Amino acid sequence: MEVFFWEWSTYAVRWIHAIAGIVWLGFFFHTRELDRAMLRYSATQPNAVGEAWSIRGFGIYRTVKYLSKQDDMPSEKLLVWYKWPNIFTIITGFLLLILIYYSQVELYLTDVNVYVFPAWQAISLSVFGILLALIIHESLYRTPLKRNEKIILLINFTFLTGLSFFYSLFFSGRGTFMQMGATLGLYVTSYFFINILPSLHKLLKDPANGQPSPEKMQWFLMRARHNNYLVLTVVFMMLAMHFPLAHSGHYSWVIIPLIIVIGAVIRHYFDTLHETGKRLVWPWTVAVCMALSVIFLSALGSVAHQASRNIVGSTQPFSLSAETILLSRCSMCHARNPAWVGINLPPNGVVLETKDDMEHWAPEIVKVAVLSNAMPPGNITGITQEERVQLGQWLIGNTSNEENILFE
Template sequence: MVMVFWEWLDMAVRWLHVIAGIAWIGSSFYFIALDLSLRKREGLPEGAGGEAWQVHGGGFYNMVKYMVAPARMPDQLTWFKWEAYTTWLSGVALLVLVYYLQAELYMIDAAVMALAPWTAVAISVGGLALGWVVYDLLCKSPLGRNDTVLALVGFVFLVAISYGFTLVFSGRGVYMQMGALIGTMMVANVFVIIIPNQRKVVADLIAGKQPDPKLGAQAKQRSLHNNYLTLPVIFVMISNHYPLAFASKWNWLILAIVLVMGALIRHFFNTKHKGGKEPWWTWGAAALGLTAIVWLSAQPATPVEEAKVPQGYEMAEVENVVLSRCSMCHAAEPLWEGITVAPKGVLLETPAQIRAHARAIEMQVVRSHAMPPGNITEIEAEERQLLAAWLAAGAPAW
């Protein structure tokens, strides 16, 4: 009963995380599009930078943006913050439930670095805090005066820290950590910069003072960063289902390409919303990036040509590898503590079941090293090579 409770708690928190993420991303995309579509005209209220007319749900909307603030405080004001906070809080809950409480399974790979679970968790938490501090300092430094230069430096920072994490965590752990870091940076932008700056503007209005224009400019810069980071962080969120991304030896480079692809796609839509000439070249560049990712992930982690397998090996030897390294989880009655049903319903207890899942074995064990998670069962390189040779031969039953 306890395990059933934890399973449904995981599901409930994950569902909340997705719902909150949709609300946050949706509002972020909407307001960026609105901001870029504003047009100036004569007769706008004092302090207004532009307006936009929109139609939706059978009605027309007239949206007016004040570059700093209106002349007086409105009677009703909607704050957009809880979507971001709920996304982060539910994400942290998932981080604890799935990764921190099962660090030895999902974060640690002894072949990368033999860590105690508490050490891995400490490094993860410290990495999140340090990542935000470095990013915030970059934004507040002289680099922050030039958005392009700041973006390039920020990109190099994210790529460098992702590579650094590959020297500490498992592939799955690296992507989890980067997703958590980018998400933390985005939410901290809201919590530390955007909302406090807006509160200062509101306080000045109530006090009858002229708000500082720099507050709005700073908040807009962080909001733009969040906009360009949204697509990459969504990729990281779903990458857990794609071992060719997170478990590839080039996972850090794949993530770097995804960061560029996400920025290019957002640039297209931002330019389109602004009313400029659509930069269709961004889609071509994104397609090239995807092609590069496919090529990188096609380089198998266990090359078949290097396979050192005994002459005349049979299905029984393949079966022995799978039974000894995989079937403690992928069984009708899993033996691994905390796992009550075989992951994704995949059973690997008989030769027929093993052959039926040959493609999954190739993706998870040969082309990537996603399985066993963190190499928890200590599968050896020669055993992976044996599976690679068997698969290359067409997964015969003999």
């Protein structure tokens, strides 16, 4: 019973995290859309700085924007605050880190083939790494460099690429993706609490002097633009946790900066289109080139490719049959009654006990254990490259092996 309680609780947190994230992203895009729409209309209300008209949800909406407190405004308590999805996204994000990554460090965060260190050190590196990256990011925008947008974008990008490489020296591919996803996710969601919320409170408290200076307004606009460049990547990183080809190859850490570029140029295309009506071609050229590089890197970095460089042509006979490999490296977790402590049900419903089971799951096994090294998690059962290649040959049928029954 307890097992079911925990499994469902973790799933509930995932559910809330996804919902809060979707609502947050919706509000984020909507605010940008309103601000852009305001460029099209002139404000007609006294004191207003902008006005936007829209039609949706069975009605015509007129949104008026003020940069100061208005006399006819309802009380602060009655104002609709758009901060709850932010709060819930951050809280449930950290809860998921604890429930999934920090409670099973050796499965999700570390990899015995990458670096061996105690769980508490891995957790400390993860937590302090995420917080330190946020402090560095926020500090960067407070240095004189903030006046040069191109330089600041370049520094951000270089820092994130370096960070991705750094984490790949200590964490598994999946752990590195999680670290980078959490870092970027926190950049964009905490921005509101660190920068916007204090300014809004000032605006409400001091109607005469609470308005940000024109330089500060420019700064806010730049920050919103940069966050907007990152949001597509954050969504990619969260979904990629369930996509082993992205997170568990040799070059996964390079894939992260490439995805950042893809996310940014696509957002830049839509920003330009909505602001000026211009349809830029270069963002799509860059996005397609980067996407092809991602696919190429994921193939080049696949376990099968890496291992085959060492093994193809070897005359050494394989000692174990593919079936034995699965039974000795996978079945302790992927069983109807798993023997692995902490795994109570076959993970994701994948059971690998009999030949029939293995045949049934063959295409999935190829993805997680031959084309990537996602399984066994953190290579906790010590599968070798040779065994992966042998599995691949057995599953995909590169040889005339008698066992080569799958995919035919």
